[in-house]
Amino acid sequence: MLLQxxxxxxxxxxxTANEDVDFDLQKGEIRALIGPNGAGKTTFTSMVIxxxxxxxxxxxxxxxxxxxxxxxxxxxxxxAYTFQITSVFANLSVFENVxxxxxxxxxxxxxxxxxxxxxxxxxxxxxxRGEDLASDLSxxxxxxxxxxxxxxxxxxxxxxxxxxxxxxxxxxxxFKSLVRSLVPETTVLLIEHNMSVVMELADTITVLNAGQxxxxxxxxxxxxxxxVQSAYxxxxxxx
Amino acid sequence: xxxTAKTLSLHLGLIAVLFALQFILGPYQQGNxxxxxxxxxxxxxxxxxFGYTGLLSLGHAMFFCAGMYGLxxxxxxxxxxxxxxxxMALAIGAGFSLLVGLLALRTIGVAFMIVTLMxxxxxxxxxxxxxxxxRGDEGFVLVQSTRTLFGVDLTDDTAKxxxxxxxxxxxxxxxxxxxxxxxxxxxxxxxxNEDRASLxxxxxxxxxxxxxxISGTISAAAGAGYALLFGNTGSxxxxxxxxxxxxLWVLLGGAGTxxxxxxxxxxxxxxxxxxxxxxxxxxLIAGAALVALTLFAPTGIAxxxxxxxxxWLP
Amino acid sequence: xxxxxxxxxxGPTILIALFEGALLAAVLALMAAGLSLVFGVMRVVNxxxxxxxxxxxxxxxxxxxxIGGSPAVSxxxxxxxxxxxxxxxxxxxxxxxxKKVNYDPERTIVATIGLLYIIQQGTLMGFGAVPRxxxxxxxxxxxxxxxxxxxxxxxxxxxxxxxxxxxKVFVIVAAIVIISALRYAMTHSKAGLIMRATQxxxxxxxxxxxxxxxxxxxxxxxxxxLAALAGVLILPIQQAHYLxxxxxxxxxFIVVIIGGLxxxxxTIIAAIIIGMTDSILTIFFSPIIAxxxxxxxxxxxxxxxxTGLFGTKRQ
Numbered sequence: 001m002l003l004q005x006x007x008x009x010x011x012x013x014x015x016t017a018n019e020d021v022d023f024d025l026q027k028g029e030i031r032a033l034i035g036p037n038g039a040g041k042t043t044f045t046s047m048v049i050x051x052x053x054x055x056x057x058x059x060x061x062x063x064x065x066x067x068x069x070x071x072x073x074x075x076x077x078x079x080a081y082t083f084q085i086t087s088v089f090a091n092l093s094v095f096e097n098v099x100x101x102x103x104x105x106x107x108x109x110x111x112x113x114x115x116x117x118x119x120x121x122x123x124x125x126x127x128x129r130g131e132d133l134a135s136d137l138s139x140x141x142x143x144x145x146x147x148x149x150x151x152x153x154x155x156x157x158x159x160x161x162x163x164x165x166x167x168x169x170x171x172x173x174x175f176k177s178l179v180r181s182l183v184p185e186t187t188v189l190l191i192e193h194n195m196s197v198v199m200e201l202a203d204t205i206t207v208l209n210a211g212q213x214x215x216x217x218x219x220x221x222x223x224x225x226x227x228v229q230s231a232y233x234x235x236x237x238x239x
Numbered sequence: 240x241x242x243t244a245k246t247l248s249l250h251l252g253l254i255a256v257l258f259a260l261q262f263i264l265g266p267y268q269q270g271n272x273x274x275x276x277x278x279x280x281x282x283x284x285x286x287x288x289f290g291y292t293g294l295l296s297l298g299h300a301m302f303f304c305a306g307m308y309g310l311x312x313x314x315x316x317x318x319x320x321x322x323x324x325x326x327m328a329l330a331i332g333a334g335f336s337l338l339v340g341l342l343a344l345r346t347i348g349v350a351f352m353i354v355t356l357m358x359x360x361x362x363x364x365x366x367x368x369x370x371x372x373x374r375g376d377e378g379f380v381l382v383q384s385t386r387t388l389f390g391v392d393l394t395d396d397t398a399k400x401x402x403x404x405x406x407x408x409x410x411x412x413x414x415x416x417x418x419x420x421x422x423x424x425x426x427x428x429x430x431x432n433e434d435r436a437s438l439x440x441x442x443x444x445x446x447x448x449x450x451x452x453i454s455g456t457i458s459a460a461a462g463a464g465y466a467l468l469f470g471n472t473g474s475x476x477x478x479x480x481x482x483x484x485x486x487l488w489v490l491l492g493g494a495g496t497x498x499x500x501x502x503x504x505x506x507x508x509x510x511x512x513x514x515x516x517x518x519x520x521x522x523l524i525a526g527a528a529l530v531a532l533t534l535f536a537p538t539g540i541a542x543x544x545x546x547x548x549x550x551w552l553p
Numbered sequence: 554x555x556x557x558x559x560x561x562x563x564g565p566t567i568l569i570a571l572f573e574g575a576l577l578a579a580v581l582a583l584m585a586a587g588l589s590l591v592f593g594v595m596r597v598v599n600x601x602x603x604x605x606x607x608x609x610x611x612x613x614x615x616x617x618x619x620i621g622g623s624p625a626v627s628x629x630x631x632x633x634x635x636x637x638x639x640x641x642x643x644x645x646x647x648x649x650x651x652k653k654v655n656y657d658p659e660r661t662i663v664a665t666i667g668l669l670y671i672i673q674q675g676t677l678m679g680f681g682a683v684p685r686x687x688x689x690x691x692x693x694x695x696x697x698x699x700x701x702x703x704x705x706x707x708x709x710x711x712x713x714x715x716x717x718x719x720x721k722v723f724v725i726v727a728a729i730v731i732i733s734a735l736r737y738a739m740t741h742s743k744a745g746l747i748m749r750a751t752q753x754x755x756x757x758x759x760x761x762x763x764x765x766x767x768x769x770x771x772x773x774x775x776x777x778x779l780a781a782l783a784g785v786l787i788l789p790i791q792q793a794h795y796l797x798x799x800x801x802x803x804x805x806f807i808v809v810i811i812g813g814l815x816x817x818x819x820t821i822i823a824a825i826i827i828g829m830t831d832s833i834l835t836i837f838f839s840p841i842i843a844x845x846x847x848x849x850x851x852x853x854x855x856x857x858x859x860t861g862l863f864g865t866k867r868q
Contacts, residue, residue: 049438051434051438070437070442071437071438072437072438072439072440072441072442072443073440073442075437075438075439075440076440080438081438083435083438087432087434087435088432088435089428089431089432089435090431090432091431092427092428092431096424099424100424100425100428100436100439101439103421103424104439104440104441105440149439153439153440295659295662295663297662342852342853342856343852343856345856345857346855346856346859348658348659349598349658349659349662350855350859352598352659352662353598353806353810353851353855354852354855354856356806357806357848357849357851357852357855358849358852360803360848361845361848361849361852364841364844364845364848365845367841368839368841368842368845479799483666486663486666490663518678519677519682520674520675520677520678521674522670522673522674523670523671523674523675523678525667525670526666526667526668526669526670526671526672526673526674527667527670527671528667529663529664529666529667529670530650530664530667530668530671531667532663533654533660533663533664533667534650534653534654534664537660
C-alpha cells in the first residue's frame with residue numbers, strides 16, 4: 001500500500017469540502033479521481049500533498065503518518081504534484097525549470113544533470129525548447145513542462161491535477177503513452193475531466209461527490225454505476 | 240565562448256578595470272571609488288535578499304551597523320587588533336541576521352518590510368541610548384595607528400583602495416558563485432514562485448533564512464570595512480536613509496543581477512555627490528530616482544541589458 | 554501607604570502628563586486614522602504619510618502668514634484650506650504614481666518612499682530648514698487646583714504650572730469631532746457605502762459600476778488630508794519643520810499595527826493607549842527607552858500576532 005487516508009475531512013467556514021474520505025492506493029497502479037465540479041477533488045489532493053491542512057483525519061504514505069508534514073518533506077519522501085493551473089517558473093528557462101526539480105535529488109555533476117533534463121524534455125515532447133523562457137511556451141506546452149517537472153525527481157507517487165486540460169488531440173495521445181510508460185515504477189493519481197483519458201488509462205477509479213466517496217471500481221464498474229450516472233447527470237432519481 | 244567563460248571574463252574584467260583605475264585617477268577620485276566599492280559591497284549584500292530571493296527589507300542598516308560597531312567597539316574600547324575585530328564583526332553580523340531572520344521570516348510581504356523597518360529603528364535608538372559606548376549621534380573616530388591589517392597601514396590611500404577592492408571583489412565573486420550554485424538557484428526559484436519551489440521539495444523557510452544570513456553578513460562586512468577604512472562611525476549609518484539607499488542602488492543597477500549593485504552605487508553616488516554641490520536637498524534626486532525606477536524601469540540598468548542584449552547575464 | 558502619598562503628591566505632574574497624553578492621542582488618532590483608511594480600502598502602505606502631515610503644517614504656516622491679520626482669522630482659513638490642498642495633491646499623486654504601479658503592495662512602498670524624499674526635500678528647497686511658528690488663534694490657560702493635607706486638614710491650592718491651554722483642549726475636541734464625523738460618514742453616507750464596497754471586493758465593486766479608480770484617489774486624498782489636518786492642528790503647538798514627518802510616520806505605524814491593520818476602531822483605541830502611556834512613561838523613564846520598547850513591541854506584535862492587539866477581524 002502506497003497511500004492511505006482515513007476519515008480525511010476539510011471544512012471551510014462551515015462549508016464541507018471533504019467529509020470522511022477513506023482512500024487506498026496500491027503501488028504501481030494508475031488511479032483516476034473523478035467527480036463533478038465542486039466534488040472536492042482539488043481539496044483532497046491539496047491535503048494529500050500538504051498544501052492544505054485537513055480539519056480531521058490522517059494521511060499515511062508508505063506506512064508513515066505524514067498528516068502533519070509540510071509539503072516539501074512529503075515531496076522528499078517521493079511525492080510529486082503538477083498544478084491544475086500551470087505554475088511553472090515563468091521567468092526562468094524551460095531547462096532551468098526541470099533542472100530545479102531534478103537537482104534536489106540528483107546533487108549530480110552538471111553533465112549528468114544536463115543529460116537527465118534533456119532526456120525528460122524529450123520524453124514529454126519539449127525537445128529543443130530548453131533555452132526558451134517558460135513564459136514563451138504555449139499553454140499546452142507549459143502543461144507538458146509541468147509534467148516533466150513532476151517526473152524529474154523520479155517520484156514514487158505522481159499526482160497529476162487535470163494534466164490534459166488545454167492539450168491538443170495529438171498531445172493527449174502522447175500524454176497517454178507517457179503515463180503508461182511510467183508504471184509500475186511510479187504510481188499515478190490522476191485528476192481528470194476528460195473521460196476518454198480516464199477510461200483508457202485508469203486501472204481503478206474513485207468517484208467523489210459532494211466531498212464524499214461515491215463509488216470505487218474498475219472503469220467498467222464505475223461506468224455502470226447508477227449513483228455515478230445520477231451524480232454526473234445531476235439527476236434526482238434514487239440510486 | 241561558453242556562458243561560464245563570458246560570465247567570468249565580464250566580472251573579472253570589472254575587477255581588473257577597478258584595479259587599473261587607481262593608476263589613472265587622482266587621489267580625490269580614488270577615494271571616491273574606494274568608498275563606492277565598500278558601499279557597493281553593502282548593496283551586493285542587500286541584493287542577495289531583495290534581488291535574488293525577492294524579500295524586500297527596509298532595515299538593512301541594522302546589519303551594516305552590526306558590522307560597523309561590531310568592529311569599531313572592540314577596537315576602540317578594548318584595543319582588539321583589526322584582524323580579530325573584523326572577524327568578530329562578521330560573526331556578530333551573522334548571528335544578528337540569524338536572529339532577525341528567525342523572527343522576521345514569520346511574516347510575509349508588507350509585514351516583513353515593516354518588521355525589518357522597526358527592528359532597524361530599535362537598533363538606531365539603542366545606538367543613541369548606548370552613547371557611552373557608541374558616542375551616539377557624533378560617533379567616534381578610530382585611532383589612526385590602530386587601523387592596520389596584517390601590518391598594512393589602511394590610512395594610506397593606496398592600501399585603502401586595495402583593501403576596498405579586495406572586500407568588493409570577494410563579495411562580487413562570492414555572489415557570482417552563489418547564484419550559479421544549487422542553493423542560489425533555489426533562492427531564485429523562491430523569488431519566482433514560492434509555492435512551486437516548495438512542491439519541488441525545497442524547504443522555503445530554510446532557504447529564506449540562509450538568504451537573510453548571507454545578506455546580513457555581507458552587509459555587516461561592508462559596515463566593518465567602512466569603519467576600518469574610513470575610520471568613522473555614527474548613528475547616521477543606522478537611520479532609515481541607510482536602509483533605503485541600498486534598495487535604491489540595487490533597483491537602479493538592476494535587482495537580481497550580480498553587477499547591478501555596483502552600477503547602481505556608482506551612478507547614484509556621483510549623482511548625489513553632484514547634487515550636493517548644488518543644493519542641500521540632494522536626497523530629492525534619490526526620491527525622484529526611486530519613483531521613476533518603480534514606474535518606468537523596474538529592471539534597472541543591468542536588468543535591461545539582460546532583457547535586450549545578454550540573456551546569459553547572471 | 555507612603556507610596557500612595559507620594560503618588561498623590563505627584564498628582565499634578567501625572568495630571569498634566571495625562572492631558573498631554575490626550576493631546577498626543579488626538580493627533581495620533583487623526584494621522585493613524587488616515588493611514589488605516591488607506592490601508593483598509595486600498596491594501597497599500599503609504600510610507601509618505603508623515604510627509605503629508607508635514608505638508609499640512611507647512612502649508613498652514615504659509616497660508617496663515619500670507620493672510621496675516623488676526624491669528625484667529627488666518628488660522629481658521631489655514632485649517633480649512635491646507636488639508637484640502639494637501640488632499641487634492643495626494644489624490645493627484647494617487648492617479649499619477651500609485652495607480653500606475655497597479656497598487657502592488659511592494660512597488661507602492663518603494664514608490665511612496667521615493668515620494669517621501671521628494672516631498673520632504675522639495676519642502677526643504679522651497680521653505681528652507683528654519684522651523685516656522687504660528688500663533689494659536691486663542692490661548693488661555695485654565696488653572697487647575699489640587700489638594701494637600703496640611704496639619705491634618707485638606708487644603709485646596711493652585712500648583713505652579715498646573716494649567717491647561719484652551720487651544721490644546723480645542724485640538725482634542727476637534728479630533729474627537731472629526732473622527733466621529735468620519736466614522737458616521739463611513740457607516741451612513743453613500744460615499745462611505747461605496748468605500749466599504751470597494752474595500753470588500755474591488756473587482757465586484759467595479760463590476761457593479763463603482764468607479765474604483767476615483768474611489769481610490771478619493772480615499773488616498775482623504776487619508777492624506779487627515780494627516781495634513783493633524784499637521785495644521787499641531788502647528789501652533791509645535792512649529793512646522795521639513796523633517797517633522799519621520800517621527801510622525803513611525804508613531805502612526807506603531808498605532809496602526811498595534812490597533813490591527815485596517816481596523817478603524819482598533820486604531821483609535823491604540824492611539825489613545827499609545828498616546829497616554831507614552832506621555833506617562835516619559836515621567837518615569839527616559840523617552841528613548843519608551844521609544845525602544847514601543848518599537849520592539851510593534852515588531853513583535855507583527856511577528857507573533859499580526860492581527861494587532863485589538864483587531865479581531867482577519868483581512
